Amino acid sequence: MGANLTGRRVMSLHRIAVISCVFVIAACSSTSGPELRASKPVIHVSSARTASDISSCLQRMIPSVQTVRDQGSTELMVESNAWLVTVTPSPYGSEVKVQQSSSSDGGVPEPEMRFDIARCAV
16 A cells, blocks of 8 residues: 555646646747737737626637736736737726737737637627
8 A cells, every 4th residue: 555655646746747847838928928928910900798798608619828917917828938918998988009019929819819809809
């Protein structure tokens, strides 16, 4: 029984090591958040929908989205920082700004991103 428990610990440590390596590789190959925020927007639209409605819709439509809420705005990082979608409340609904990394990894193609933004903003 003791050997079996030790084997499980080794397997768990091995899994943690593999997952850590994957995250390190992903971090090295992706654009940093500040660099992405400084890039020129590819899409910038106003919507009558609320920021929370747009964010929820995008989370359902786009795979692998990480969401961060900051001072009233919602940032959605898509595909290891390949895209940054910022949804900000406005007096008439919301503003949606989409920025693309210069080193996109070929995740979500631009036409698909434009369709998803349009679908969720209307």
